[in-house]
Amino acid sequence: MIAFICILFTVLVYYLSKKIYSRIKYAFLSPLLVAPCVLSSMLVGFHIDYSDYDSGGRWLSNLLQPAVVGFAVPLYKFRKVMKKYAKIITISMTTGVSVALISSGIFSHIVKLNDHYLLSLLPRSITTPIAMAVSVDIGGMPTMTAIFVIVTGITGLILGPMIIRYLHIKEKLAKGLLLGMGAHGAGTSKALEFGSEEGAAASLAMVLAAIFTLVFAPILTPLILL
């Protein structure tokens, strides 16, 4: 019963925050920022355990799996464009993934976080299930990684469009790659707001970032820990 109520409230709060966002379009009102704040205050207010909430919430999180499978559709639709720009995409993504891993490491060193947190932060820019797998692989804490992935998503959702404007990025392909690389699925949903081509580029970036990170993370981690 509680599971069902939690699903209902999550969907309701999401739906309302989405409505508000579509009216006001203010980056800090993103449903991914507003809805979790409202819901977690409700849990604290009504003394509901997270594990009870998650008995329902899990059903929604699980839908991320078919959503990722669904990214086959934009990839398939824009396969010709992707093929044409294969070189650009490979160069951008290799750079993006290396910078993501190395910069997370360097900034963690600078703010003096211990290695446990550092390792959990490294895979934060890719989609949750794979980020958690990488985290286990390199010796991080997968649940902390999941949180960092979400915070990265929210950050990228808000900052991505600002960075695109500030850097005068005009090409749809570059916009999509930037959003999908920097903020995984959350960035991709933002890219879909820009247009279907940006969305396809972002889906590709998200998938490639995940795969490249699986390969690069174990190689780069010892260097980052030096």
Place this chain on the structure above:
Amino acid sequence: MLMFLRIVCQICFLYLFALVGNMLSGWFHLPVSGSIIGLFIILGLLHFKVLKLSAVEAGASFLMSEMLLFFIPSAVAIIQYKDEILRHGSQFLVVILLSTITVMTVTGVVAQFSIHKLAKHKGETVK
């Protein structure tokens, strides 16, 4: 109503492929998650015309447009980490903020630069 049923069926269909992917990933001890494997299977089926685009398009579009909803329960999980957040929250935020800005800037600039370079090289304009 018909559209609704169609979307629900297609979501179940996509889910099925995620589960198949999970199984394959488990059997062969692959480091890749099941949903990525599922994605490539669907991509292959579309490519070899085994599957029509219309058989998955409505469900996939729906899931993608509502994707933020699926992140919300994991975002709420943050309340479980009150101690860590109180102790290190600002450090986490600084790392994530600066690193995300760096990644997006570098990726965007590299992509834009190489698109222009390619356009000049081929003597054509890229939109």
